Amino acid sequence: MNKDIGLNCAVLSKVGAIIGFVMLASCANTSDSKFNSGAPASSEELIAGLQIVDCLLPGQLRKLGNMSYLSPRRPIKTTAADCNLRGGEYVAYDRADYKTALKIWLPTAEQGDAEAQLAVGEIFEKGLGTEPNYEAAVLWYQKAAIQGNKSAQFNLGTMYEQGLGVAQDKMQALNLYREAWGMPADSVIFQEAARSEQQALRIELETQLAAKNDQLALIQRQLAAQKKLLAKQAKTGANAGGSAAEVATLTQVVQALQTDRANVEVQLSTIPRLRTPAASLKSSPAPATTATEIKVADMDFGRYYALIIGNRNYAQLEQLETPLNDAREVGEILEKQYGFQVQLLLDTDRLTVMKAINELHSVLGENDNLLIYYAGHGSMINVGERDTGYWLPINADPPPNDASWVSNEFVSNHLGRIQAKRVLVIADSCYGGLLSSAPGHLFFGQTSAAGSADYIKYKLPRRSRLLLSSGGDKPVIDEGGQGHSVFAQELIDALRSNVKVLSAPDLYASIRGPVKARAAVNQFIQEPVYKSIKGAGHEVGDFFFVPTSLSQ
Secondary structure, three states, rough: OOOOOOOEEEEEEEEOOOOOEEEEEEEHHHOOOOOOOOOOOOHHHHHHHHHHEEEEOOOOEEEEOEEEEOOOOOEEEEHHHHHHHOEEEEEEEEOOOOOHHHHHHHHHHHHOHHHHHHHHHHHHHHOOOOOOOHHHHHHHHHHHHHHHHHHHHHHHHHHHHHHOOOOHHHHHHHHHHHHOOOOOOOOOHHHHHHHHHHHHHHHHHHHHHHHHHHHHHOOOHHHHHHHHHHHHHHHHHOOOHHHHHHHHHHHHHHHHHHHHHHHHHHHHOOOOOOOOOOOOOOOOOOOOOOOOOOEEEEEEEEEEEEEEEEEOOOOOOOOOOOEEEHHHHHHHHHHHHHOOOEEEEEEHHHHHHHHHHHHHHHOOOOOOOEEEEEEEEEEEEEEEEEEEEEEOOOOOOOOOOOOOOOHHHHHHHHHHOOOOOOOEEEEOOOHHHOOOOOOOOOOOOHHHHHHHHHHHHHOOOOOOEEEEEEEOOOEOOOOOOOOEEEEHHHHHHHHHHOOEEHHHHHHHHHHHHHHHHHHHHHHEEEEEEEEEEOOOOOOOOOOEEEHHHHHH
16 A cells, blocks of 8 residues: 555455366255254355355246146356255356356257346356457347347447457447337437437548548658659669569558548448437426435436445554545435435445345345445456456455455346346445446436436436446545545535436546546546446446435
């Protein structure tokens, strides 16, 4: 840790070891397991039971008239303890291996099950103990997307946006996000987003075209000069070997530039020019009354829950200054100003954090909202070409010993399991952005339209799994915000001063610049990141902060 600026992270550890699968076992037959015996379980066994695993449930004995038959085995994602109780088979592991994970999901995926096809795509994209196979991931995402699986449509969109396994195509990505959103192609919001992306692409292509023309003009002048020199040498009988070779090379360069220019012109010609101006979106109508659920006019936002985690006093790591203040202040604002039911965990160990996240599954309903806020040390471990992020509880060992750390994979796996419609994770820790591999991509509505009634009505029915990180995959400052971190101070100010329905994109837009400025004052570079959490069931939804003053 750098004491001068108070970095909110543990020492960076780069290790290349991958801890593989341990065994493949049918839990129903494990007689000595603490999960199904009367013996008290140790904390490590409890933690193992809370891990999300690929579980293959046994077939069910069914009767059809006088005939009995066994139904096919069914793959699900659930906790190891739940898989055990249901007699399922799973792999006990720390970090997954794609071959054994595929063994669980591939047979069902090959039979045409869209959820299984989505799972196979995610296995190939993550790599799971080997290098990612993006081409295979795209293939399986396409199979599930054709069947209308919204998560697959979204994941496939991110592949097109980043150019992973396919040629980069932002308009294709935009269309896939629209399909995941369930929005018609002629909707006002999509047309606005499409026009904005088309305009950005047009500017980019026109810049490329101008550069190609300049390069071509320069090379053609050089070519003309060399041809003139070659003709002069031919008249005088001088050796023209060098000039002839240069003319041949310049001619090839001209042909290549002409081909490149033609390709850019073709791309540019496919972008339509519209005479119609962009339609304006009306603001939200007046609010209506609500009781336990928050409602504004005819929009039902559901119930709001927050799990707030602040870790300051570490047993074996350097203590921090602001996480407890940050957690208390954020929790108080969410509870009093926005009607959240808040669970506050201060100076918490690994088991308590993992149990709290696991228990959300039994608390949250299909139209509920969940915000998880984490402030404390964070770290990362390099696994091959991928960096894996962690939250560090107060009982965490120093790097590289990650045995008591909470992995990003644990968090994202549970986010995919819970029923809540809308989830936002706010991580104020070093490397917090590693919770998601998605790009900070083409979100619809990262403009003033994000607060409009039309935008909210489109977004509200869609699942969201979103991340707002204080500094992406970089270290962040622990202090610099008047008793809070630079990020927490801007977040608190934005939430406290807000009086309208505030979307997550607008919250991000309002704090991004001020956080950069505060960090710069402290001689540090820090920029928040906002993106979706892939592999957790995101469907291009959004998260909204609704002041209780708007509901009656």
